[in-house]
Amino acid sequence: MSAPQQFKYITKKRRVREDRRFVTGKGRFAADFKFPGMLHIAMVASPFACAKINSIDSSPALELPGVHYVLTGVELAANINPLLSGLDLPDVKRLPLANGRARYAGEWVAAVVADTRHIAEDAAELVAIDYEMLDFVIDPEEALQDTAPVVHPENGSNIFFDKTWTWGDVEGDFAKAEHTLALQAKWSRSSTVPIETFAVTASWDEGREMLDIWASIQMPKYPEQIARALQIPVTSVNVHFDVDVGGSYGLKRGIRQTVIVAYLTKKLQRPVRFIEDRLENMAGGEMHGPDRVFDMEVAYDEQGIMESLKITATDDCGCYPGRAPLQLGKPVSAIVGPYRIKSARYHARSVSTNKTSQEAVRGFGQAPTNFAIETVVDRIASTLNISREEVRRRNLIRSEEFPWRIPSGSEYDSGDYHAVLDKLMRAADWDKLIEKRNSFRNDGKLAGLGLSTCLEPSGGNSSFEPLFNPKNDTTTWMESCLIKVDMLGGICAMMGTSSSGQGHETLLAVSIAEVLERDPDSIRAIHSESVGALPSNSPVGSRMAIMLGGAAAGAAKKIKNQVIAIAAHNFQLPEDRLVYEGGDVYVKGDTERCLRWEQLVDIAHRQYHNMPIGSEPGLQAQHTWEVPTGGAMPKEDGTVQMYPCYAFEAHIPLITIDPGTGQVQIHDYYIGHDCGTVINPDIVRGMTFGGIAHGIGAALYEKFQYDESGQLQAGTFMDYLLPSAHEIPAVEMIKHHTPSPLTEFGQKGSGESGYLGAPAAIASAVNDALAPLGKSIATLPMRVRDLEELLNS
């Protein structure tokens, strides 16, 4: 392996530039934008899990002073195209407002527009709707039965997607295996639940024929989706990407909300704003996460070496198939985790029920899959009476084996899983933790030590799209950067997306500074308005360090080359006689013969007579980067290179469970983490700690529970429990850096780190604590009431 790269700015501690505006209260979030004449929306939501809408009488609402309009699903459906589906389901129409039939409790049926939100809420209660209750289905297993009510009768069944891939000789490997075991693992419906709900304002300018949008959005191809729905050119949609997004973690894909306000601003010729309240967000915002049952089978030998894996994943998609079913697809990129498993079968099923729809959640389905795989690994360990760490060591891919191709076709770029695990276990002092656990046990407590070793596929090229939908032939998931050097030498870099806390301005500045050797603080980074922006696929799939960082470095190299060419022309020397340093260019061995950055920039901008013949005046460059290893359609057998880079993480929590109440307390938490070259250490730390906290929430607290009548039981923060600083422990992070050979600086993704291994590790710890009682649990979340019930059973 080549010597590690030396960096001037990358990897170094540096204040995150975005933070200054946040600590002064000067962030600019979607709800902070106000416009003269702006109108406000409140939604009328269906109270029933499934109901025919016989009629809507808006007149009592319209009589209230200050009410301007009531938009119904019928009107909206007649005037827009249905929203994009991730699957090929032409008969399932996804519309922003229910049209003729409401399919879950909380689904928006009408939008009331008024001078203030207060008036809109008052009026929403006055909209008279004649519903006729219909049969509904809440349980996904039941939804698969022939007799079940069908959520979308036009679709014929509740199955949105059902496909099996077999990679390698699965049956042969199972037949030959010394042992097999089967288990079921469940991951319940939770989500990222950002503290900011979704907010959007739209304003149609008839003069410019332009739809301006300010939204808390994190969504690939958002302007294009708006344009398609409204049947207007993309050149008439201008998304202001400089809006700060108050948390998303994959989730904020408010296309329904956006199409409603966009339609209304065109119709009413006034700016229109919709800010979800918490209940609108939780019950009707269509932003829940994966809800999945895994049926796992594994073939392994007496040493615990895994030969083959069969996974059936049944996912309760809820009502509409946006991109959510594709969350069954990303795990194909790491279907055997970090292990040397030779063959695999994957049966992926997406089922519709009368619940609000899923949206993308941090890791896009990988965290639940990692939890299921790790549950299998722990079960092998306990069955063979081999330690959990030893089973992992025997199965982990070895550092000298990279690049390693897994059965489903993805090639893992690099890694040293054993080194990370060993480093972690040394730092955590595993033996001492076992002693500590045992001393808890001696004091009569239930105590458990957890372990997980998981992957974070990053840099997504979205190959799950063509894999899950043959009509979708997307093979690029590019990212762009435009750099402009002004006449006075200032550098401005532009990205075509919004940020929701990832620090992209800092990323751009530092990446460009590294290449151009200029002070990062002198480099401006901005979020372009969409109408003038280069292509972007937004910050999804742990991709921006890789893709935006790569695009920025690519554009910066073009600037550097232009500067060197200008110097070469003026010195009348070949470029290989020159040295570029800090933006200045001097003659090798003669630093006196130097053209400074400002001089070179001035030549580019003003002195065309001193420019190389035929060159472009000014100093600007753009770079649009294709995902490394991307660009190919899946093969016939479903093998595909899905993600370029694979980060690795290993978790060790020590917990106790109160034997009386079932309450879990986390005493110690260690993570070993390798995402290659770290661009900004504070950002990576923060994302990892945050991901762990989110994973602890998914493992122990968070659940969108529905009751038998289809009502959401967790529509507020009183009943959907988000972990606070009391529940989340201090975490010690042990770092390791195996550079990726595929990226500019060796970086991999880290936006989903922590979350991809924490739920599995917590589950491992809980089961270790339960083991002396001969009990186990494989359903997340393991809430107080669930554990209490189990302990008393």
Added chain:
Amino acid sequence: MSKNSVHITVNGTAYKREIEPRLTLVDFLRDELDLTGTHVGCEHGVCGACSVIMDGRPVRSCLIYAVMADGHDFVTVEGLGSKDGSLSPIQDAFWENHAMQCGYCTPGMLIACHHLLEENPDPTEEEIREAIGGNLCRCTGYQQIVEAVKIAAQKIHGVNL
């Protein structure tokens, strides 16, 4: 709807407004006074994003009607720094230690931490977690926030933690 007169002081400036009695304090701050640093998260008193200081104590401005604020004194995130634009120690420590990501819960967190350090110059880790226990953050896992409070305490009081 009838209007009520409200006189309040925010960050040292006195304001008088005629408002509807159902207007919450957070909406009043944001919509009437254009102080948009204070954020709305849950509107039912759980998340703490709307925290402000009322007569020296942190409160949830989503649970208080603006009419109830009549005659009271408030500090919001916009009032934590100096008039010359320089940051307070806790603001600076948050920035230095990247004690945030998206920045949405940050104003409420700063209010909680600012109040803690005023009351307790040398807080333990447990006391810090207690002080921010009513403020939810989905980005950070709280760790860099706890660290930032320690950094700020050191800066303010020279306390060697």
